[in-house]
Amino acid sequence: MKKWLLLLCFTGSCFAGEPSEPRQAELRTLVKNDCSACHGLTLQGGMGPSLKPESLAGKPDELLITTILNGRKGTAMPSWKSMMSQDDITWLVAMLKSGK
Numbered sequence: 820m821k822k823w824l825l826l827l828c829f830t831g832s833c834f835a836g837e838p839s840e841p842r843q844a845e846l847r848t849l850v851k852n853d854c855s856a857c858h859g860l861t862l863q864g865g866m867g868p869s870l871k872p873e874s875l876a877g878k879p880d881e882l883l884i885t886t887i888l889n890g891r892k893g894t895a896m897p898s899w900k901s902m903m904s905q906d907d908i909t910w911l912v913a914m915l916k917s918g919k
């Protein structure tokens with residue numbers, strides 16, 4: 820639990836930016852509908868890499884957040900800036916890493 824909070828603090832959103840419950844539900848739906856197209860139905864990987872906790876472990880949160888926020892130039896990974904805030908994405912990355 821302590822480690823968890825430390826992680827959130829490290830990415831600069833210490834307690835402040837957690838999305839509301841309804842927004843969290845929306846984000847889960849978005850991942851299911853939109854990310855799965857490239858990352859696989861269970862996020863096991865497809866055209867894009869696996870987003871399973873074991874695949875994301877060890878990758879810096881900053882890198883993952885920036886990738887989702889801005890996309891990756893020269894790859895199919897699009898920017899989600901227009902759909903999600905930085906707080907949304909910070910929460911999402913923690914969710915993906917924890918596998919919940």
Ligand code: HEC
Nearest residue numbers: 853854856857866867868883886887891894895896897899
């Ligand atoms: C149109 C296809 C496509 C969609 C839709 C897509 N991605 Fe990606 N994503 C990719 C590809 C391809 C890469 C690998 C980019 C590279 O080669 O570096 C990637 C990379 C990533 C990475 C970096 C993974 C790593 O191991 O470095 C994350 C995190 C990620 N995507 C999250 C998401 C999330 C969250 C969504 C939904 C909101 C999403 N992606 C939707 C194609 C997609």
